[in-house]
Amino acid sequence: MFPQVKKRERADCLELTLQMYLDRVQLRLDKQACIKCDICSLVCPRQAVTIIPGETGLEIDIDPRRCVLCEVCAHFCPLGALTLTYNGQTKAILTEHQGLAPFLPKIQMDKSKCPEACPPLPEGELHWCRQQLQLVANSLEECPKHCHKCLEACPRQAIVLDETGLQTLPQPDLCLRCTQCLGVCRYESIEVNPQFSGEVIIDYRKCPPDCVKCMDLCPVKAIKREGERVFLKVERCSYCGVCRNICDEGAITLIRREVIAMPGKFSQAWVEALTKLVGND
Known part of the structure; x- marks a missing residue:
């Protein structure tokens, strides 16, 4: 008897596993990361993925009788919610052997183009701002070079502050390539490649x-x-x-x-x- 794909579902994930004598292939869906888009359901060559509308939300299901663990859905998933592994390692045979085209990087930042705020002075002191041409309070929030507009514009929290709380950094795993950050960046320091x-x-x-x-x-x-x-x-x-x-x-x-x-x-x-x-x- 040939081995069959087995399905296991929990509140946070759905797993389809093909266990052979020595080898193991597994498709894992992270339900928390999944936004229930229609991309995986469209590209699946076996129509194994279904998006199910509800009264107020969406659900997703994968049919183990149809799924052949081919890697296509995982490649197209815009948030990496679908992952395919072979013996615990990422399975990317199609991508690595020119079966599927690589996508461009989601988001990149050239921090050399981002302005740096003036160094802090002792509390209560004023300093001369060369942009405003006047004495201003020593507050980062008031500094015109303290720019966090991309952080505020991102609807996905895909741009965060570094450990110092001064510089912004991209979090590509959360980015959906919507380009809203580009609309507020006047320094041309951000590059977003749409899918x-x-x-x-x-x-x-x-x-x-x-x-x-x-x-x-x-x-x-x-x-x-x-x-x-x-x-x-x-x-x-x-x-x-x-x-x-x-x-x-x-x-x-x-x-x-x-x-x-x-x-x-x-x-x-x-x-x-x-x-x-x-x-x-």
Whole structure:
């Protein structure tokens, strides 16, 4: 008898395991990191992943009878919520052998372009600010070079302060490539590489007046309501599909026009995944 994929589910994770005589292959879904986007369900070549809408939220399920532990879903997952291992080590055969195109780095910071605040003086002393051309209090919050705008703009807490509390640092694992930080950085010190280009269209005429599902679940807080009108409050989002998954009124259209990755020739698995992602809706 051939070994079968076994499913184990807990509150925080879902695991599919293929245990052979010596080797073990395991797909693990971190439910806390998963945002229930539609990307893994679309690219899965066996339609093993299902996103299940509920009254106020979304659930995800993986069918062990369909899953072949092929690695495609883990490669496309925008937050690394899906991981595939072979004997405890990351399984990346397709990626390492040009089966799947590598994605560009999520977020990078050139700290040499970020302004440095003036060094602190004894409490109560004033110092001459060369930017404001006046004496100012020795407070970091008042210093025009003490810039934490990207930290405040990030809806994912993917930018944090270092141990000193003075410098900002990116946390790529949490980043969804939404580019909201770029909109507030005037020093051009941040580079964000989107995973998709596309468009989200919201027909607010279909939105019930008391519905806030898409706003509550949007992982980058890109959707806003003003009166009857529901709209994207940012120029670009991450095009993850969560809003469309939860909308039961057919008010949201998501169009992905391009998957942005390293150029080159890749496997049929990559080609088929792109076909399912681009232009869908």
